[in-house]
Amino acid sequence: MTRPDGLSGGQSGSTRLVLHVGLPKTGTTYLQALLVRHRDALREAGVLYPYLRPQAMFLGAVEVRGSHEKFGLGAADVAGTWQALADRVRAHDGIAVISHEILGGAEPHEIAAALQPYSGLQVDVVVTARDLGRQTTAHWQEEVKLGSAASFADFERDQYLADHPEPPPRPHFWHAQDYAGALRRWSTFVPAQRVHLVTCPPPGAAPEVLWYRFAQACGIEVEAAAVVDPLAEAPANISLTREAIAVLRAVNAAVAGLLTPREHTQLVKRELGEGLLTSYSGTRPRAPASLTDVLVPAANRWRREIEASSHPVHGDLDDLSPLLAGPGEPAPDAVPPGVPDPAEVAALVEEVLRRVGQDRVDSRHDGAGNPGGLADSPRAVERLRRRLRLLRGRSVDS
Template sequence: MRVVVHVGLTKTGTTHLQGLLAAHAPALLGAGVLYPTQPPGLHFRGAVDVRGSAGVFGLTPEEVDGAWQRLCAQAREHVETTGGDAVIGHEVLAGATPEQADRALRALEGLEVHVVVTARDLGRQAVAHWQERVKLGETRSFTDFEREELFGDSGRDRGPDAGGVRPRFWHGQDFADTLRRWTFALPPERGHLVVCPAPGAPGEELWHRFAEAAGLPEDLVDATADVRANSSLGAAEVALLREVNRRLGDSMPTDVRHRVVKREYAEGELAARDSLPARTPATAAGLLADRSHAWLEEVVAAGHVVHGAVDDLEPVVAGPGDPAPDTDPPADLDPEQVVAMLRTRAEGGSAQTTARRPRWWRRG
């Protein structure tokens, strides 16, 4: 009676894996594995419930209260009545405090719980982290992000051993610390680190590594299926979004901004444009590699299980021809016109927006 809790990290293929699990939920259930899909969005709301962060995501407390308990109740009922396994989780869980993780796992007490953390090289993660903050409304350049979070204001390393308040990037990407927070009450072999494949690997490789960690039958899922993924923006599109954010200011409520600017425009339209992605400058490669190596040593020493090639954690940084993160917006998009269009959409009301949502929106 095993429950697999996938806690992220963010930007490590989590959305793609969730899409595969949801699309193949009937086939998995036929093999004895439950991936809850009803009601829609329960995994996300459950994770927000654990974190107590409804306002951050533009939700009301009433929309998330008790969601984690309901998700765990579905998992418990399945494994106790059928003897099968269940998979639950969302990347929002990765930032949970030790106290939040402890309360979350108490809802699964008495079951065999396994925790899976997915991790990707810090070169791609640095740009992805900065980009996600821009999607949420920040206007900060990558140069400022690099100075303030990667190296610190004075140019010194403000990584996890530098003391003081830990910058958001290091807290969010430390896979060793995430496993420690989520497995402190579990046998070490129930903690799993899945290494995301390096660029150029077969598209289905991430699924194979995750399935191995979660103990899932790999052949029941078509890992090449076209499911939703949290696609990255090109460097020029991030520049446009920063300018749009600057002009919008705080004029939109959080829930409206998430819906109209982040989900519909950034992830729905800008991500579909054919544009070169930014790469982290090579000057950060040494710091990022040192951190990855230290975290990996900690994971191995703790007795957790590693799935995938550890060399895939070597940071991917900029090479000749890669655009700098801080560049100009696309010439064919006028920020002022984009802002006007977004304001019109925001004023259009929730009914029109709901009608435009694609099918994946309704998935759990």
């Protein structure tokens, strides 16, 4: 039985941990969704994807990175989660996989803390990477989902995309997307031959290509990998159109300072950025050709470093050549006149603030410290959908 990318067997019977550490925006949500959906079948095949509670791997990764405040969480929300995952792993005989992209940017002291509960086990690390062209617009878009109202031009300036890629201190984009750097940091604690690189396939590739590259890197046998249906999950984190991003930026500007991080994550990032606005018509942003002189040399430098190392590569390093827009193509933040429609933005902001007010009243009444979001109220979601459709129709008529 053969699979794409030469997937083969060879795992031993002892416990072995595979840490999938991202990077962000490299198919991580899709891979994690497959692992969750097929968790029972994988466990029967000897591969554990440990479950504690919803979002446990996210909470464990946040605990390791000490970044709970960034996500609107308290220290008590994450405390002990990483150790609890380790306890599940140690009780398993075979391969165990833990996956979260927050771990990709871990600094050496955080990596040491992450590995400490797994002392004595064989550990492999998997880094997934995607070309810098697609990552540039994806990273900017993710910042907008998290609350930024910055234009792409602002993002270029702030992240030194148009000048020098690595001034001190290193901007977040370059730290988060440097796959060679992630391999280097994790190899400080794990032998380089067990720190794997998986390249994301180019646009148009079949979804199963990424799954089988990932499974190969994890050392999952052919028979175990075959229990997963790679078509069971659609690609996650669909890229927003330029027009949808413009709407979201305007919403962020309007609600700035009015929401807690948790409220923004639920109501704006998830319900708008990852929900309603994913079907917003328009064109997808592409990294401008003007970034060629910055992104291509960086990718070439990282490729040379990887080729000179002993890191196993699953996929083709050519897949990491930056994909950029052609000359004259509109900038990622260029939108037609009248976009965003002020009435549409006002309606979205009104609904978000109405829901926030209601949640705060409800949380005071029931003593809950975890306000919900639009997802907790199907009627609120449907009202917002109807209003969005109505406003879109008015914009077309005008």
